[in-house]
Amino acid sequence: xxxxxxxxxxxxxxxxxxxxxxxxxxxxxxxxxxxxxxxxxxxxxxxxxxxxxxxxxxxxxxxxxxxxxxxxxxxxxxxxxxxxxxxxxxxxxxxxxxxxxxxxxxxxxxxxxxxxxxxxxxxxxxxxxxxxxxxxxxxxxxxxxxxxxxxxxxxxxxxxxxxxxxxxxxxxxxxxxxxxxxxxxxxxxxxxxxxxxxxxxxxxxxxxxxxxxxxxxxxxxxxxxxxxxxxxxxxxxxxxxxxxxxxxxxxxxxxxxxxxxxxxxxxxxxxxxxxxxxxxxxxxxxxxxxxxxxxxxxxxxxxxxxxxxxxxxxxxxxxxxxxxxxxxxxxxxxxx
Numbered sequence: 001x002x003x004x005x006x007x008x009x010x011x012x013x014x015x016x017x018x019x020x021x022x023x024x025x026x027x028x029x030x031x032x033x034x035x036x037x038x039x040x041x042x043x044x045x046x047x048x049x050x051x052x053x054x055x056x057x058x059x060x061x062x063x064x065x066x067x068x069x070x071x072x073x074x075x076x077x078x079x080x081x082x083x084x085x086x087x088x089x090x091x092x093x094x095x096x097x098x099x100x101x102x103x104x105x106x107x108x109x110x111x112x113x114x115x116x117x118x119x120x121x122x123x124x125x126x127x128x129x130x131x132x133x134x135x136x137x138x139x140x141x142x143x144x145x146x147x148x149x150x151x152x153x154x155x156x157x158x159x160x161x162x163x164x165x166x167x168x169x170x171x172x173x174x175x176x177x178x179x180x181x182x183x184x185x186x187x188x189x190x191x192x193x194x195x196x197x198x199x200x201x202x203x204x205x206x207x208x209x210x211x212x213x214x215x216x217x218x219x220x221x222x223x224x225x226x227x228x229x230x231x232x233x234x235x236x237x238x239x240x241x242x243x244x245x246x247x248x249x250x251x252x253x254x255x256x257x258x259x260x261x262x263x264x265x266x267x268x269x270x271x272x273x274x275x276x277x278x279x280x281x282x283x284x285x286x287x288x289x290x291x292x293x294x295x296x297x298x299x300x301x302x303x304x305x306x307x308x309x310x311x312x313x314x315x316x317x318x319x320x321x322x323x324x325x326x327x328x329x330x331x332x333x334x335x336x
Contacts, residue, residue, distance in 0.1 A: 128317025
């Protein structure tokens with residue numbers, strides 16, 4: 001088994017390295033690729049130093065079985081044929097192919113079988129906010145078909161990459177020292193603030209990030225249920241949170257849904273309000289699972305429930321989800 005990481009020096013690329021090692025992924029050789037600027041960088045993996053190779057068009061992927069790519073949509077589009085032409089399966093973390101009809105969009109806990117239908121040998125990793133939400137929606141939908149979803153997200157600075165985290169840390173220090181905050185990555189100062197704006201605004205006044213949650217949920221869950229989202233950037237370093245309202249065709253009890261949550265692989269339930277126990281980014285950062293809590297009936301609608309959902313968007317929302325897809329492909333005999 002020969003695996004490649006494309007974009008090895010980025011935040012998700014670094015997380016790929018950690019996740020592959022943590023899970024003892026069954027590979028014989030790991031090859032790292034990056035930009036000309038990153039070429040030559042060395043990173044530790046299982047006690048060895050691996051050097052980043054410059055990503056170029058050619059035959060460097062001839063013997064690669066699986067390529068985990070996270071170098072941006074432009075690079076993914078440019079190099080997709082180079083990566084896949086000799087048979088490598090490209091699991092892409094960018095937005096490049098998510099909405100292409102002939103490219104499966106996969107969350108292993110929800111729609112792993114879609115991974116088998118890949119005419120271009122590309123599998124797309126969904127948006128981080130969508131991933132954690134659909135992991136929680138799947139057990140509800142199995143009990144009663146979901147009619148619509150309303151969600152407000154509270155997205156960490158790390159959703160904007162390593163530069164997002166660095167800017168938040170810099171701003172917090174500057175604000176504490178009484179200085180003017182440096183603003184480059186975000187639209188406004190994030191430290192001590194909330195920014196209800198992630199990605200570009202579209203004609204309907206939703207942002208692209210908000211519409212991604214609608215489009216991607218439909219594709220992943222094979223549903224016509226509409227998703228209305230408001231996505232907010234918050235001054236948290238890592239791990240996204242979501243307040244979710246779900247309307248189902250028939251009424252479901254809290255106990256039914258909680259039991260379904262507990263039985264779902266990849267979900268952890270922390271929900272003891274009397275003891276102030278509920279998921280928070282402070283404790284979910286670095287964890288594999290999606291965490292849910294604050295589950296209760298929606299007092300405005302007997303067919304609706306609401307709950308709180310937190311997940312590490314660099315881990316489960318990006319690197320881990322892609323590695324789990326690769327693990328599923330191996331288990332299903334799709335990769336020899």
